[in-house]
Amino acid sequence: MTTPLLEVKGLRASAGDKEILRGIDLTVHLGEVHAVMGPNGSGKSTLAQVIAGHPAYQVTAGEILYQGQDLLDMEPEERAQAGVFLAFQYPVEIPGVSNAYFLRAAYNEIQKARGLEEVDSIDFLDLLEEKLKVVEWGPEIMSRAVNSGFSGGEKKRNEILQMAVLQPRLAVLDETDSGLDIDALRIVAGGVNALRRPENATVLVTHYQRLLNYIVPDHVHVLSAGRIVRSGGKELALELEERGYEWLEDEALTS
Amino acid sequence: MQSASGTAELPDWLEPVRRAALDRFAGTGFPTSRDEEWRFTPIGPIAQTSWRPAPQSAAITRDELKRFEFGHPDWSTLVFVNGSYREELSTAFAIPGVRVVSLAEALRVDGAVLQSHLGRHAPIEASPFAALNTAMIRDGGLVHITAGTEILRPIHLLFVATPEATGSAAHPRNLIVVERGARAAVVESYVTLSPDGSYWTNPVTEVSLGESAWLEHTRIQRESEQAYHIGLTHVDQQRDSHYRSFAMAMGGAIARHNLHARLNDENVETLLYGLYLTRGEQLVDNHTAIYHDHPHCRSWEVYKGVLDGRSRGVFNGKVFVKPEAQKTDAKQTNRNLLLSDGARIDTKPQLEIFADDVKCTHGATVGQLDDLALFYSRSRGIPAAEAQRLLTYAFAAEVIAEVSLGPVREELEGLVRERLGAR
Numbered sequence: 001m002t003t004p005l006l007e008v009k010g011l012r013a014s015a016g017d018k019e020i021l022r023g024i025d026l027t028v029h030l031g032e033v034h035a036v037m038g039p040n041g042s043g044k045s046t047l048a049q050v051i052a053g054h055p056a057y058q059v060t061a062g063e064i065l066y067q068g069q070d071l072l073d074m075e076p077e078e079r080a081q082a083g084v085f086l087a088f089q090y091p092v093e094i095p096g097v098s099n100a101y102f103l104r105a106a107y108n109e110i111q112k113a114r115g116l117e118e119v120d121s122i123d124f125l126d127l128l129e130e131k132l133k134v135v136e137w138g139p140e141i142m143s144r145a146v147n148s149g150f151s152g153g154e155k156k157r158n159e160i161l162q163m164a165v166l167q168p169r170l171a172v173l174d175e176t177d178s179g180l181d182i183d184a185l186r187i188v189a190g191g192v193n194a195l196r197r198p199e200n201a202t203v204l205v206t207h208y209q210r211l212l213n214y215i216v217p218d219h220v221h222v223l224s225a226g227r228i229v230r231s232g233g234k235e236l237a238l239e240l241e242e243r244g245y246e247w248l249e250d251e252a253l254t255s
Numbered sequence: 256m257q258s259a260s261g262t263a264e265l266p267d268w269l270e271p272v273r274r275a276a277l278d279r280f281a282g283t284g285f286p287t288s289r290d291e292e293w294r295f296t297p298i299g300p301i302a303q304t305s306w307r308p309a310p311q312s313a314a315i316t317r318d319e320l321k322r323f324e325f326g327h328p329d330w331s332t333l334v335f336v337n338g339s340y341r342e343e344l345s346t347a348f349a350i351p352g353v354r355v356v357s358l359a360e361a362l363r364v365d366g367a368v369l370q371s372h373l374g375r376h377a378p379i380e381a382s383p384f385a386a387l388n389t390a391m392i393r394d395g396g397l398v399h400i401t402a403g404t405e406i407l408r409p410i411h412l413l414f415v416a417t418p419e420a421t422g423s424a425a426h427p428r429n430l431i432v433v434e435r436g437a438r439a440a441v442v443e444s445y446v447t448l449s450p451d452g453s454y455w456t457n458p459v460t461e462v463s464l465g466e467s468a469w470l471e472h473t474r475i476q477r478e479s480e481q482a483y484h485i486g487l488t489h490v491d492q493q494r495d496s497h498y499r500s501f502a503m504a505m506g507g508a509i510a511r512h513n514l515h516a517r518l519n520d521e522n523v524e525t526l527l528y529g530l531y532l533t534r535g536e537q538l539v540d541n542h543t544a545i546y547h548d549h550p551h552c553r554s555w556e557v558y559k560g561v562l563d564g565r566s567r568g569v570f571n572g573k574v575f576v577k578p579e580a581q582k583t584d585a586k587q588t589n590r591n592l593l594l595s596d597g598a599r600i601d602t603k604p605q606l607e608i609f610a611d612d613v614k615c616t617h618g619a620t621v622g623q624l625d626d627l628a629l630f631y632s633r634s635r636g637i638p639a640a641e642a643q644r645l646l647t648y649a650f651a652a653e654v655i656a657e658v659s660l661g662p663v664r665e666e667l668e669g670l671v672r673e674r675l676g677a678r
Contacts, residue, residue, distance in 0.1 A: 080636035092631035096649030106635035
């Protein structure tokens with residue numbers, strides 16, 4: 001049995017005094033797509049952000065192993081350099097830095113960490129040309145400031161573009177589908193599918209089953225009140241769509 | 256202080272001007288911290304020093320100046336070393352309708368234009384420092400663009416302080432006249448070849464814009480961090496004219512810039528942008544004043560500061576709107592980024608509005624780097640220190656983006672990147 005890409009074991013995490021994750025276990029292997037679903041407030045986004053190393057959360061118990069290494073011991077940038085990528089639910093605007101500059105800086109840091117050659121701005125443009133196709137964009141977007149004044153859909157597409165350029169081994173997409181119209185959803189999902197490889201894995205955090213019409217997961221997990229209350233195959237998502245989350249929450253309370 | 260008189264080559268009409276200025280300064284003396292205008296900027300170190308006249312004979316080569324010319328040998332550049340014009344270091348291209356000469360030279364031959372402008376835009380009553388500068392008028396730059404002429408390749412007035420300047424004071428006097436319908440770009444920079452030199456620069460720049468004239472005026476102050484710089488720029492604008500200023504301040508132990516714009520007729524546009532970068536024990540002060548005396552004018556002001564170490568920043572922005580200046584559109588913003596616990600900013604927007612049908616707003620912010628943006632950058636693989644530099648640069652670059660001429664903008668971006676250690 002090969003080492004899993006990601007192993008979350010008994011993870012508990014808080015924001016300030018409030019405990020949000022109350023014992024999460026999750027194992028992801030290369031080549032897999034996992035969907036983590038659950039109602040608002042169940043801890044889905046917290047899980048995604050803890051994996052990326054968001055400083056607002058304190059891990060109080062449990063561990064996260066990434067390729068067998070202690071992920072919680074790594075700085076956010078070290079995680080990224082090791083191949084972890086979080087597509088933010090709310091991508092951050094950075095006025096004053098062009099999309100091209102930002103993405104090349106990130107790309108070069110990751111290259112450097114991997115002992116690979118950095119690229120200059122001209123070579124980077126070549127590299128971008130192909131990646132932009134993944135999100136059906138022209139080069140104009142690269143001279144705009146990072147996410148600054150972008151529509152909600154553009155911000156999400158930009159996350160997928162970053163993912164296409166940085167080529168993570170583990171991509172965690174935090175509600176990348178929420179707020180998207182059908183066209184944007186199709187583009188975003190198309191991008192995720194295009195980047196799917198046997199040598200990477202994806203964790204989709206989502207509230208809605210809708211995204212899973214476009215990206216078919218291998219595993220579906222339902223989060224409720226900081227715990228995974230049910231795991232199954234893609235049919236679990238359809239069941240949730242029909243019955244809502246309440247029956248699982250009720251089950252969780254009575255178990 | 257040396258006497259103002261006794262310089263042989265000055266024209267007769269100037270003598271009473273200098274004499275009145277000297278009398279004025281003798282009457283007022285240096286301002287003190289009891290003076291509201293100088294409350295946050297103690298100028299004791301300037302007032303208490305016995306400054307020598309700036310030495311005129313410093314050996315200096317063109318090569319040493321290259322790094323200040325921004326790699327643009329095609330810009331007309333007047334070089335002043337310790338306040339005195341140096342022809343052998345300067346390049347003034349002959350362009351019809353454009354006159355770029357030293358003030359010393361102009362005083363010999365351009366009596367009329369100087370007589371009608373010198374001291375008219377920056378009166379000796381403006382401040383004791385303006386009076387002192389006027390009393391000491393000797394050299395500086397004259398840029399005169401005649402009606403209808405357009406020259407968008409920047410004209411550079413470059414003031415260099417050398418190690419010999421230590422202990423001395425220079426009082427450069429500049430005059431920029433852009434006549435009716437003319438367009439020009441002027442870069443005025445104050446630099447040093449002596450990074451630890453303690454000297455004082457006290458420049459005054461007068462700007463006159465005729466009807467429909469257009470000027471982009473970039474001022475770059477990067478004196479020694481042990482030096483003193485008290486600068487004053489006064490602008491007079493006629494109908495339909497457009498003045499766009501970018502004032503960057505990164506040098507000086509104590510540095511102050513007063514920028515005053517008077518909107519003398521209708522449909523004038525005044526854009527004032529600024530950036531100050533301070534560290535160590537520096538104190539950098541920007542005072543601006545915009546006088547809306549007539550209706551249908553627009554002024555737009557954005558100053559940003561990045562303060563590190565135990566440095567201090569001062570911003571005071573005044574906007575005066577007279578009762579007759581209806582339909583004035585004025586917006587003023589001052590935003591500050593504090594990079595350390597020891598840094599401090601005193602910011603004071605001051606709007607005095609006496610007209611009732613106007614749109615005037617102001618705002619000031621003081622903050623640290625955005626934690627979320629830091630995390631976002633780090634989550635993309637950019638190390639924390641690099642992310643800080645990137646975001647700090649971004650904060651500064653946002654206002655540099657307002658400089659309309661590409662080559663000037665790129666130079667400013669390069670200077671800020673260099674200062675912040677960003678790539």
